[in-house]
Amino acid sequence: MKMKKFLALSTASVMALSMVACGNTDNGAAESSASTTPATAEASTEAGTAEAEVTGLNYAELTLGEDYTDITTTIKVLTNRTDLLEDGAAVPFQTYIDAFNEMYPNITVDIEGITDYASDTLLRLQGGDWGDVMFIPAVDKADLSTYFLPLGTTTEMDGQLNYYNQMYEGTVYGVPYTAGVSGGIVYNKAVFEAAGITEMPKTPEDFIAALKQIKEYDSSIIPLYTNYAAGWAMGGQWDPAISGSATGDSTYMNQKLLHTANPFADPGDGTGAYNVYKVMYDAVAEGLTEEDYSTTDWEGCKGMINNGQIACMVLGSWAVPQMKEAGDNADDIAYMPFPITLTSGKQAASVGPDYSFGINANTTEDNQAAALCFVKFMTEESGFSYDCGGLPVAIKDTRLPDFYAAFKGIDFVVDEPAIEGEEDLLNELNAESGLNINNNGETKLQELVECAADGSKTYDEIIDEWNEEWTSAQESCGVEIQ
Template sequence: MKKAIAYALVSLLTVTSLAACGSNNGSDNNGASNNAGGSAATNNAASGNDSAAANDGATASDGADADISGKVVFLTNRTDMVDKEYKDYEKRFEEKYPKVDLQFEAITDYDKNEKIRIASGSFPDVVLLSTLIPNSDFPKYFAPLDDIKFDGDIYFKDFKSFDGKSYGISSGNSTVGIVYNKQAFEKAGITAVPKTYDEFLAACQKLKDAGIVPLASNFKDKWPLGAWYNDVTAIISGKADTSNNRKDSDTPFTLDNTYGKSFSILKELYTKGFLEKDVNSTNWEQSKKDVAQGKFGMYLLGNWVINQVVDAGAKSEDVGFFPFPADNSGQAKAPLNPDWFYGVNKDGNVAASKAFIKWMIEESGYDDFAGFIPTLKSKEPKLAQLNEFNGYNPTFVEALPTDDTALSIQNKAQIDMDGLVQEFVLAKDPQKVFDKVNGQWAKARKEIVK
């Protein structure tokens, strides 16, 4: 397994960035990929940088021998881990660093709310780097992390860098494909996973005919739609530059480019009745239960959702994972993305924060809990479904750092990419939707690109 992932990472083409990371909440996502959803109450505790002494230049490189002390607050998107896994993390970290008071603050709509907090000048010690902040702005708010000495090489080390310094450490990594319920496939008479788009549509029809919702889109929740502008575009083109290339055009959204092709796939699935019956009333938490129970057949998401489906009641052996066939070539492709990146408030408890990040990467077990490809290259992923995924021999397309110019235009234009996907899918005339956002983009680009 480790060899399969390592080979994929070494022989990669280049890819779309998580817009989130978009995985990006999924950020522009992705991130995804990167929001676990959840409905736990938000803890609004203040950051509390109690230990000025801890910000005296000590680093996490010395491990437990360093004079690490004071309060550390981690602002997280994992609202579902509050009073659960985070309690265990707190106990174990404080056993290693008894002078530290570790606290967790969980929020929803992470990108937007974190950006507001940062703009106000008051934010916790450890955060997940907002995808809305260009790399060139990192030195204004965050401390360089190059002095953290990990037990080996890490993936995406320079992804969140500026002027030769790294400001972010990936919390984990993922690919995006079809997570599916094997029992639902069996009930629908699907004997082999689809390897072409036509086969995928045929599988969807069989699921629908069997009374199973083929694909959980989580349309209303918006952030899961990030896969359609971050990841499917990479699968279609085999490149990661779709988002960055927008800076060179006044009309980056067209029906015949990768955005149009990707969004049109989702529109076709919607038109054929392969998504939820009422896409405007979907629910993220409920969808995990529905996939686990076989009421829904598939997700188009990252491997990080697999453990959540299992936690929702599915047997691990009943959950599978295969590359999404976005065309009829029969050649499997898949993005390879970092998830959210840890960053450290330069005015916070820097030394203890770096110790916490090192501990999260090396000792917490968060990557296994989240179903990630570990950040440490030497660590073998434990998610069994990644073996199945690699068995289809996909060509991996590795994420590229976000281009600051493209991001600045995006922010100036105030284009809600998730909302754009929604509008396109529901529109009688998708071209008019693209005309509108292209107008916003061109106006903003004129102001940014001189």
């Protein structure tokens, strides 16, 4: 993927940039999964990854509308985007299927939406009889070839995609359906303006002050909505911010974090994981969130932020279109970077792909070919990523949603992959520690909300526990701590 480690947005580059993630009822998971961490081709080369020749079906070599037009079959596609299967969706899935069938009239596409996607698809994978295309869940990289068809080498994909992340030993197994900013903040700009907030907060202290200002302006407005009850909408949305947004370091999430001693400790400069999670703790402790966190409602919060009952939520940029479509005030919905300023004096934003299309390695040859046609159509011809408010995945696609103009001057940081031999180490540390960093780790954040609400533990007590759990996991996994 021809993506620099840092991408500073200028007026010109905003329109040319090809890099948000659109989510759904269960999403974010991809932005947040250890197995779906964005990578760059340059990074994979630096890591010394060897490429193996990929024979048979090949993404780069497929010519849409010319190849496999004689195939007659039905393919089953699993998706987390249940919202696009409902009446009233801005661009329903059927629209894309109809356009695909203009090119491939004899390929029938059967879409199945799954609400609890991250968990259910892992069970379906293990069962084997799941269909032909799915968004790849959090499987170990070493197991990708067991379940999914190889689509090409990293070198081949460099010429096709701005992002890919499901790769192992130089072979790519998945194509992201969209890409975007992780761990930013969706907000109602009309509420912020009415409360007298004229500049976007750039530090945690400024952000908490803004939330207080909103509450003082109108106590009926929820300044920050936690989405506690929808666990995926917590860990999957806050965790990515501890990488690029909080450090500006493209190697942090998949390389340095694994070896860092006490990674949640306060660095003393307003950056790092400590100051990301502290925003949530402080907001809850100071009464700047919903009154009863256990009653939060994911579907309901969309309309609430649209009509100004909620001021903001920490979510990936994929959520912006959903919030815009949830009421009559689309123009009031905006997006801002997570409020941390680096020691350089600049802000950064973590950017990367969402879930990736993967093709069943164990289905029939005709269905694999039909599935590849569908995946490439959705990536290169359908406009799916753009419709989801996403940054373009395909190099040939250059359209960019308007709301990214707000990130002018912000460094976009794309996480580099793990070094060779440590591809699954983050998964191992997550499993051993139970923290599930960047892998739908809602449990730790739900505990944080609970403790902040009842005062049972201070923030530093929680952080000390997380550091102890992480250190113990490092020791159990034989990790060299630096």
